[in-house]
Amino acid sequence: MTDNVHLAGRMSAAGLSRAELAKRLNTQIEWLTGRPGTLQVRHIRNWLGGNTRWPQERQRRALEAEFGVSAEELGFIRPARSSAHPDSAPEDPVDRRHFTAGAVSFAAATLLSVPDATARPRVGMSDVDALEQRFSELVAADNTTGGTITLETRALAFAHHALERINVGTASTRVKNRLYASAAAFTGTALWSAIDAREPERAERHFDRALRYARLAQDPVAELRLWSHQVLLSGQRLGGRSEALAAAEAGRSSAACRRDPLYRSLATARLAGAQAQVGEYTSALRSLDHARTSLRKADPAAQRPSWIGFYDEAELNGLTALVMEDTGRHAEAEAFLHMTLTRLRPDLLRNKAYYSATLALIQLRQGEIERACTTALTVLPEDAGDSLAGRTRTLLHTFHRELAAVAPNTRSAVEWTNRYT
Structure with missing residues (x-):
């Protein structure tokens, strides 16, 4: 008999069996704490049957990261005695011996516990610094692999942790603002992951929440990032x-943008792209000139959040290429893409794949069949089981379709088709 119909419904919608959910949650626990989870099918059975109405904290966090909703929305019932301090409820004793206080993990370093019913822990800059370190790690992962559901759920889990620091502990106004900024940063990463995976409905929900957190933080830089994603x-x-x-x-x-020319350059380059897409070509080219001027004025040594690290002259060349393509200047677009790929930082693998796929498509549209296929082949993963970020995958699908329409039987096209399919 299923008592928790909410969890059962989520599992059914996701096509997850009890064993599959246990496996995925164990992976989530490892991401969140640094130690593998030990959930088994019987734990899931107890949740579904109502025998366990409030799982232990790390299990709840894994569930929330997996499904993207709160534990209460998954049908779990918070014990009445823990309403004031959510994390003071006793944990499910199952596998407690495997989660010791000596675990070297993010959870041990940053998840706050409430020692008794009258005291609330002090939250300080060390908690903020730990979260910002995790954010930098997620940015690095995104630069490598692009938007994935794994990255998205991890980002949402860390955003939840940042908000919990505010709800569970006491903090100065400055620390609270920084925690809201962290929540905005993590949710913004989830937003970007959904955009990169071409999941616009999910991305819209992340945008609304991230913008609310950024405004609570009174952080104009966080807001700028969100508008750029939007x-x-x-x-x-x-x-x-x-x-x-x-x-x-x-x-x-x-x-x-008024404070820092680097932010102004990025925002102006985004504006150029939007102007080109609505046919305002003269304005788009003028905006690109302004973006370059601002970039030259920017201090490369200034302290900025890690998310802006991707933006430099190579990236501006890539954004310029996209505008040139929209305005019909294919040869110029190709030239800018070559400059981008030559100067792109080696750790920006996601951007390299995206701009390479864009280059292949532009070469194809100029009739350079062999060169286009050669370029496109460099984008495909070496292992057939690997995947590409959604935007890059979409570009390659477009490339494949257009190649089949114009030159399906050339040697290069046949080689591409064999690899691609």
């Missing part, structure tokens, strides 16, 4: 180009 998100929707332009203009007018 430009791409709106552009993915049918009929969303006008909204993308509005988002780009909102980002360009932010306080962060």
Whole structure:
């Protein structure tokens, strides 16, 4: 008999058996704590049957990361005695011996516990620093693999942790603002992952939450990042180009752009892309000039959040290439892409794949069949089981379709088709 119909419904919608859910949650626990989880089918059975109504904390966090909703929305019932301090409830004793206080993990370092019913732990800058370190790690992972559901759920879990620090502990206004900024940063990474995976509905939900956190943090830099993402998100929707332009203009007018020419350069480059997509080609080219001017004025040694680390001259060349392609200047677009790929930092593997796929498509549209196929082949993973980020995957699908239409029987096309399929 199933007592927890909410969890059962989520499992059914995701096509997960009890064994599969236990395996995935154990992986989530390892991501969150540094130690593998030990959940078994019987734990899931107890949750579904109502025998365990409030799982232990690390299990709840894994569940929330897996399904993207709160434990309560999954049908679990918080014990009445823990309403004031959510994490003071006793944990399910199962496998407690495997989760010792000496675990070298993020959870041991940053998850706060409430020692008694009257005391609340002090939250300080060390907690903020730990979260920001985790954020930098997620940014590095995104630079390598692009948007994945794994990265998205991890980012949401860390955003939840940042908010818990506010709810569970006491902190100064400065620390609270930094924690809200961390929640905005992590949720913004989940937003970007959903955009990169071409999941616009999920991305919209992340945007709304991230923007709320950024405004609570009073952080114009965080807001700028979100408007930059919204430009791409709106552009993915049918009929969303006008909204993308509005988002780009909102980002360009932010306080962060007035303070730092690097942010101004990025926002102006995004504006150029949005202008080109709505046919404002002269304005787009003018914006690109302004973006280059601002980039030259930026201090490369200034302290900035890790997410902006991708943006440099190579990235601006890539964004310029996209504008040139939209304005019909294919040869110039190809030239800028070559400059991008020559100067792109070696750790930006996701961007390298994306711009390489874009280059292959532009070469194909100029009739350079052999060169286009050669370029496209460099994007494919070496192992057939590996995958590509959604935007890059979409570009290669477009490339494959257009190649089949114009030159399906050439030697290069046959080689591409054999590898691609």
